[in-house]
Every structure is written in C-alpha cells, then in structure tokens.
Amino acid sequence: MSKAASGQYIISLLESFAPKKMAMEGDPIGLQVGTLNKPVKKVMITLDVLESVVDEAIEGDVDLIIAHHPLLYRPLKKLDISTSKGRVIEKLIKNDITVYAAHTNLDVTALGVNEWLANQLQLTQTEVLSTTYGDQLVKLSVFVPVSHEEQVREAIGNAGAGHIGNYSHCTFTSNGFGTFTPLEGTTPYIGKQGQLERTEEVKIESILPISIQKAVIASMKKAHPYEEVAYDLYPLLNRGNELGIGKIGKLPKEMNLQEFVDHVKKVFQISNVRVIKGNKSFIKKVAVVGGDGNKYIHSALHKGADVLVTGDIYYHNAHDAQEEGLTIIDAGHHIEQIMKSELKSVLENKLASEKYETVVVESNVKTDPFTFM
Incomplete structure (x- = not known):
C-alpha cells in the first residue's frame, strides 16, 4: 500500500524554505481553494491556474495544485460559473482538487x-x-557535559545554527564546571537527589536566525542528556541574511x-x-x-x-x-515557468527522503498568453 503524504505535510515542506512571512505585503498566497486535510497521491506544479490547467489536473487525477501565480488575486464579488473563473472554481471543488499559491515568498x-x-x-x-526581508539573529549558549559535546554541537548545526556566509556549523566552545542539586521527583543524568553535583561541562555558542529558533532548540534538547537543559538566548544587533x-x-x-x-x-x-x-x-x-x-x-x-x-x-x-x-x-x-521543474525537484527529494510515494508532476499546459506573429 502506497504511503501518501498529507496536503498539510507537503505545504510544510514548501514553507520550510519559502515561509509565508517572506511574501510581499498584500500578496494573496496560501490555500486558495479546497483543503489540505487530506492525503495527496499526486501534486501538480504550475505557473498559472487556468481552466486548461485544471482540465489537465482532472485528467491526471491530481489532488493538489501548487501554483506560482494566485488563482484568486483579487477578492471575488460573486461566483458566476458561466465565466471562466467560475468554471475553474466549480471544477476544482467538484473534483476535490486543492489549490495553493506560493508567489512572492517563492521569489x-x-x-x-x-x-x-x-x-x-x-x-x-x-x-x-x-x-525586502532580513532575519533577526540570536546567539545560543548551551551548557553540555563533556561526554555529549559533539552530539549536541552536531544537532544544532544540522538544524541550521552556525551558518555564516558560506560556512556552516560555526560554534565556539569554552570549558568550565556546572553545579546543580537534583530535587525530589527528578531523574538526573548525573548526580543524586539532594546532593550538590559539580561536573565538568562545556559551553557551546552559536548564532542562528530567529525564524529557525524553535527547530534548533528542539534538536538541541533531543541530543542533550540532561532532564533540564541550561541554555541562554541573546538577541543580536548583527544583521542576518538579506x-x-x-x-x-x-x-x-x-x-x-x-x-x-x-x-x-x-x-x-x-x-x-x-x-x-x-x-x-x-x-x-x-x-x-x-x-x-x-x-x-x-x-x-x-x-x-x-x-x-x-x-x-x-x-x-x-x-x-x-x-x-x-x-x-x-x-x-x-520565464518564471522555471519554477515548475525546480520546485518539482525540491519537493520530490524531500518526499523521497521521508519514504513518501506521493508523485509530483509539472503542468504541460502552455500558459503564456502572448504569441508572436
């Protein structure tokens, strides 16, 4: 039995590298028609959502269309199915096809x-x-027992901390001693309840954009052996990637x-x-x-x-x-149609890495309205 990714999961992959907050103000990105709360066996990537593209999607049993140009760029005052726009929406709903737009955030x-x-x-x-967008930087300082120094350092680096220019996994380490007393109800990795413990530790410091802070902290805690992890976060005046x-x-x-x-x-x-x-x-x-x-x-x-x-x-x-x-x-x-093949490749690789069998295809419909004669 094939393992189909959910619509929500597929969009989470897309937004992991093209988050909504990067979009220009007023750009109507995101879910436009349908629902993401369903399994998706086939995704189609298109530049534009025209009626011919929707017909192609219906014929190809597509569950989710990811478009660069929003189908609903301006608010609809009525849904007249005698018009092309109305027919497009009618066909999408009747055939349970979801449309999601990634526009200026993908730019x-x-x-x-x-x-x-x-x-x-x-x-x-x-x-x-x-x-148009610059991420705020923060500095992470985490205190780690010597036995798990490399494990924690690798975890935060793999999660995206420590990227400076074309260098990754950039950190600084200093040595010292940590003290703590495990209280009642604790299960300490080192030491005993009620006794002051003094242990050799290292402080690992790294910088990261605030947009990935939650992911880095989660990875750090997963790799860290302590029940309660001691760490600090400092806002920086340094400018992140523009x-x-x-x-x-x-x-x-x-x-x-x-x-x-x-x-x-x-x-x-x-x-x-x-x-x-x-x-x-x-x-x-x-x-x-x-x-x-x-x-x-x-x-x-x-x-x-x-x-x-x-x-x-x-x-x-x-x-x-x-x-x-x-x-x-x-x-x-x-020329923006380049996004079809490139986004297809990105999503295919991410889905394959998680063993999903959701198929990603490009729309073959020519949507350029201009003909030179």
Whole structure:
C-alpha cells in the first residue's frame, strides 16, 4: 500500500524554505481553494491556474495544485460559473482538487525563483537586487557535559545554527564546571537527589536566525542528556541574511549585446525578446527579476548592472531606463515557468527522503498568453 503524504505535510515542506512571512505585503498566497486535510497521491506544479490547467489536473487525477501565480488575486464579488473563473472554481471543488499559491515568498526566498533564473543565466557572485526581508539573529549558549559535546554541537548545526556566509556549523566552545542539586521527583543524568553535583561541562555558542529558533532548540534538547537543559538566548544587533526581489551577478565572460540576447533566448527556450538598448557595448554585470520588473529598474542602475533581464516593462519606463544608459531585455513574465521543474525537484527529494510515494508532476499546459506573429 502506497504511503501518501498529507496536503498539510507537503505545504510544510514548501514553507520550510519559502515561509509565508517572506511574501510581499498584500500578496494573496496560501490555500486558495479546497483543503489540505487530506492525503495527496499526486501534486501538480504550475505557473498559472487556468481552466486548461485544471482540465489537465482532472485528467491526471491530481489532488493538489501548487501554483506560482494566485488563482484568486483579487477578492471575488460573486461566483458566476458561466465565466471562466467560475468554471475553474466549480471544477476544482467538484473534483476535490486543492489549490495553493506560493508567489512572492517563492521569489524572495534564497533558493527560489530569482536564484533559479540567475543560475540559468550562469551568473556568479550573486547578491540580492532589492532587499525586502532580513532575519533577526540570536546567539545560543548551551551548557553540555563533556561526554555529549559533539552530539549536541552536531544537532544544532544540522538544524541550521552556525551558518555564516558560506560556512556552516560555526560554534565556539569554552570549558568550565556546572553545579546543580537534583530535587525530589527528578531523574538526573548525573548526580543524586539532594546532593550538590559539580561536573565538568562545556559551553557551546552559536548564532542562528530567529525564524529557525524553535527547530534548533528542539534538536538541541533531543541530543542533550540532561532532564533540564541550561541554555541562554541573546538577541543580536548583527544583521542576518538579506533576502529580497531579484538577483545581480556577473557572467563568466563578457558578451556583446547580441551574444547575450542569444544566451537569454537559449537558456529560457524562447524565440523572441524585447530589447531596450542602453549605452554599454558589452555585458558583464547582469540583474534578473522574474515577472514584472518595472519597480526594480533603479535598483539595477544603483547596483551597476549593465543589463536587466525581466518582463512586462512599460513604455515610459523603457524610456527612463534608456536615458540612464541601462539595457533591458524583456524576456516576458513567463520565464518564471522555471519554477515548475525546480520546485518539482525540491519537493520530490524531500518526499523521497521521508519514504513518501506521493508523485509530483509539472503542468504541460502552455500558459503564456502572448504569441508572436
């Protein structure tokens, strides 16, 4: 008998690396139609929830659709099933298909849409283009008997503590002695009830983002031998990893504009792009924003980009960018479809590691509304 993951568990995997709190204010992410309180045998990943996508899901016996673009972006005033939107919702409910949207939280997260786009463009030395989210850091100090030093250190590191730049499991250890008296009703790992115990201990210190504090503490306590664990948490003024919209980085080698345009079309498998020509003859530093990049033109200029790769650029914004010397390649909003294969891979790996047999598939429906003629 196959072991199907619940909808809640699958979404917990998604939100473990793209939590809701990373989404931009007002973005209608999360559960949109249906329920997560059911076993899910098949998940389908899509960019858009169109009627043709829902028909595909029905034919494929899909239980859960995870979309990048919310189906219900604006509140509905009525549910008219003679309209396409109404028919979509009717079909979803009648066929017990749940829809969940992961939009700007999947854009902002470190390993999300914009990181995937930057990787496709082969950018190196990447950083966030426009910061929208920064995690508060805390310092953890835990007192451990020498016998369990490495066990506890590994547990907190595996849970995510001690990440500094490209280094993990960063800690500091100091030696000392701990004293305690086990009282009535205790079952001490070391010592006896009613007697003062003095034992050799180490203090392990590490830093962690507050967003994973509960998970780190839980792992620490599980690995620690003491009945009551002595530990301290200190809020820090240090800034954690900055996350946000877009990425900026460098190409492995300089290209002229035509070479770079060909590169963009090849990696995103598109036949046409709109180009706003700036004043740079060669392209080295590249900014990329999935979806609508109009708000990030000045961020690209401020960070010294030679070109911005994005979509949906407005006419007057194109003039402004050109006057400032910035080249823009409008490759279309639809380049965000990279999320289908990438998110599929992430969820498949996480489900397989827990021995679930839930199947994850990509939607094969073309949802780009534009045709070049």
